[in-house]
Amino acid sequence: MSDKIKESYKASKNIYDDVLTQGSFRSRMYIKCFWGGVDDNEIAREVLKYIPDRFSGKLLDVPVGTGVFTHEKYRRMTKADITSLDYSEDMLEQAKTRFENDGTTNIHTVRGDVGDLRFDDGTFDIVLSMNGFHAFPDKDRAFAEITRVLKPGGKLAACFYIKGRSLITDALVNNVLARKGWFTPPFDTSAQLMRRLERSYEVTNWHIRGSMVYFRAVKKGAGK
Ligand SMILES: C[S@@+](CC[C@H](N)C(=O)[O-])C[C@H]1O[C@@H](n2cnc3c(N)ncnc32)[C@H](O)[C@@H]1O
Numbered sequence: 548m549s550d551k552i553k554e555s556y557k558a559s560k561n562i563y564d565d566v567l568t569q570g571s572f573r574s575r576m577y578i579k580c581f582w583g584g585v586d587d588n589e590i591a592r593e594v595l596k597y598i599p600d601r602f603s604g605k606l607l608d609v610p611v612g613t614g615v616f617t618h619e620k621y622r623r624m625t626k627a628d629i630t631s632l633d634y635s636e637d638m639l640e641q642a643k644t645r646f647e648n649d650g651t652t653n654i655h656t657v658r659g660d661v662g663d664l665r666f667d668d669g670t671f672d673i674v675l676s677m678n679g680f681h682a683f684p685d686k687d688r689a690f691a692e693i694t695r696v697l698k699p700g701g702k703l704a705a706c707f708y709i710k711g712r713s714l715i716t717d718a719l720v721n722n723v724l725a726r727k728g729w730f731t732p733p734f735d736t737s738a739q740l741m742r743r744l745e746r747s748y749e750v751t752n753w754h755i756r757g758s759m760v761y762f763r764a765v766k767k768g769a770g771k
Pocket of ligand 1: 552556567609610611612613614615616632633634635638659660661662676677678679682683684
């Protein structure tokens with residue numbers, strides 16, 4: 548399964564940014580027809596608003612992908628200690644080049660598996676996870692690991708696909724994207740995701756646009 552993910556993101560590395568940012572007419576048509584026109588650029592902007600530019604703690608970005616949505620934000624976050632992790636070397640390499648070209652020096656790029664994070668418990672103040680959970684092969688482990696490495700009171704800011712909102716999008720996901728390895732089932736509905744989150748988090752912001760959810764949640768256990 549993991550090698551399928553690696554191969555699929557290797558194959559798409561040169562078109563990934565264009566599709567996600569709707570850089571061409573074809574990409575815009577794809578988003579319009581299969582994703583109800585929901586704009587990933589806009590969702591990314593909303594999620595990134597959950598993180599202040601002046602943030603000066605430790606942030607884990609998993610999966611960083613190519614850094615297409617985050618690199619401009621990170622240029623402004625000069626006081627933060629940022630770790631950007633991805634399973635695909637090909638995606639990570641593009642993120643690394645982007646950060647280098649920007650001249651940012653506070654980002655560590657790390658290859659790894661979200662289901663087996665090599666960080667101590669409570670290492671991070673914020674975990675950012677954009678468009679990752681629909682790709683992660685083991686959602687339970689991904690959630691458990693992200694929660695483990697977050698400090699109590701730490702924040703999870705995320706966006707990703709949820710099933711059950713659009714027949715067309717669900718058909719695309721199951722018949723094409725999952726088969727190719729860009730997405731990996733099983734997927735949560737919004738209700739399943741909320742139940743999962745509420746076990747360990749207080750959900751402070753929650754929005755659904757088409758088949759995409761974005762939210763901010765605070766890990767329980769910080770005390771009064
Ligand atoms: C759709 S991309 C999202 C990238 C980026 N956050 C963005 O919004 O553009 C999904 C990413 O998840 C990564 N990925 C898949 N399984 C992973 C795992 N087990 N651990 C870490 N990253 C993983 C893929 O390599 C890919 O780069």
